[in-house]
Amino acid sequence: MDTHQNTALTRALAEVPGPLPTSGVIHITLPHTDRFTVVGNHLAQHPDLSCTAVGIAVRIQSLPQGTEVSIKALAARCKEGEKRIAAALRELEAHGYLERFRDRLPGKKVITRTVFCNQPAALVHPRRPAAEAHPRPAASAPVRVPAVIPSAPVCVPAVIPVQAPAPEASVAPPVLLPPPAPSAPLFVPRVPPPTAPKTPRRPLPQPSELTPELDRAATAFLSDLHRHAPQFFLSEDDVRRLVPGVAAWLERAARPDAIRSALTDDPPQPLHRPAKLLTHRLTELLPPAPPGVDDLAALARPRVTVTPFQTCDDCDRAFRSPTPGHCRDCREVRAEHAEHAQAAA
Structure with a gap:
């Protein structure tokens, strides 16, 4: 039988400009207008990732936010088995593209979250803003910026030559501009690297005595x-x-x-x-230990001190006082009698 030919590709190949290579792949590049995913060459041409890991990474990167990407879910979407998919996910974890961790929801439900980063190198080596990497010259004196600008701040001021003015103007001396101040990084790593130390797990609770x-x-x-x-x-x-x-x-x-x-x-x-x-x-979820007898006795003690009742020695009226004696009216009458007696004397 004759080999099946793709006539659409044959027609597109005839429209490729320039001489065609004698060996190797020939690219027919058509612009995408919808349903496409941008994949970096750092992933597509990764020297240490297997083709299965690269394909799984591209599949995960093309899925919408919130799509289930567990091993069983990916096995249902792909032709690879669960073992190959699990090995590919471990490769992506080892190179920083993927991370899986446990998270507790407000209702004490524990779920597994999967985080995928399309460019993990940007988290480790953040880039500087374009406006600071290429500072704009002042409006009054246009300057020529060198073609190569060092990414790290230098210790000595850089000398930027001033463009020659019009013939009728006076020639200005070279302007010394200080180097740009270091700025905050664009990307702050929020996901720890795979090599970060993990918090040790708490041991299983033990009874005071396993009777x-x-x-x-x-x-x-x-x-x-x-x-x-x-x-x-x-x-x-x-x-x-x-x-x-x-x-x-x-x-x-x-x-x-x-x-x-x-x-x-x-x-x-x-x-x-x-x-x-x-x-x-x-x-x-271990509950607290029940309170002891001493703790319950402390709760039973009255928090407010109650002043006891006393009986007045003169009028037998009941009144509150920490010590026996006389009520308020009898104390006032006794004070008046004492004043009159002192005045008479």
Whole structure:
């Protein structure tokens, strides 16, 4: 059979100006007007990335904001399997194009965020503004700017020659212009590089004493968890590893139904590692220890001191006073009698 020919490409090839190369690729470049993505040569010709990683990066870069780009979602869109896609994503992470991290929403739901940067080198080496890299000359004296301007600030002032004025004007001496002051970078790296140290995870909570009763209760709770939430089907090793965390919750007077609700409500979809999610929630959502007897006694103490009632020694009237004695009226009468007696004397 004859080889199938693309007549449209043949006609376009005839319109390519100039002599055609004898070997290698021949580009027929047509301008895009819609549905296109700009891809830098630093990605398309990356020397250390595989072609699968470059293709996955271009596919992710062409997707709208908020599109699911997990391994399973990409496998549903692409012909590559999950293993090749996972290896390509690890390559992109190692070279700074991609980063995946856990984030907690206000409702205590933990999700995985994927951040893709189309030019990671700009985050590490920010560029200077064009207006500062090429300063404009003053309007009164046009100057000739050299063709090459150093990107780093120099220590000595640069001498920029002044253009010769009209014959009737006087010749001005050369103008010394100070070097431009260093400016703030255009791009501030907001995503840490892949080599940045990660915060160590908190250990699984432990009870003050893992008694046989606590051990049996925690084991029964974890073994029965899949009946209430089928996604949380645990192996025997997972149960033994998570028993101290559940025992710590039970020791703090948490009810089993409250623990089950805190651990299994609103899990991520799909849930690949239930034991890892349970470890995270047992650690981060640990309730406080119940108050002791002394703490409750302190709460029961009255905060306002009540002045007791006293009985007046003269009129038997009740009045409030920290010490026994006389009421206010009797004290005033006694004071008047004392004044009269002193005056009579």
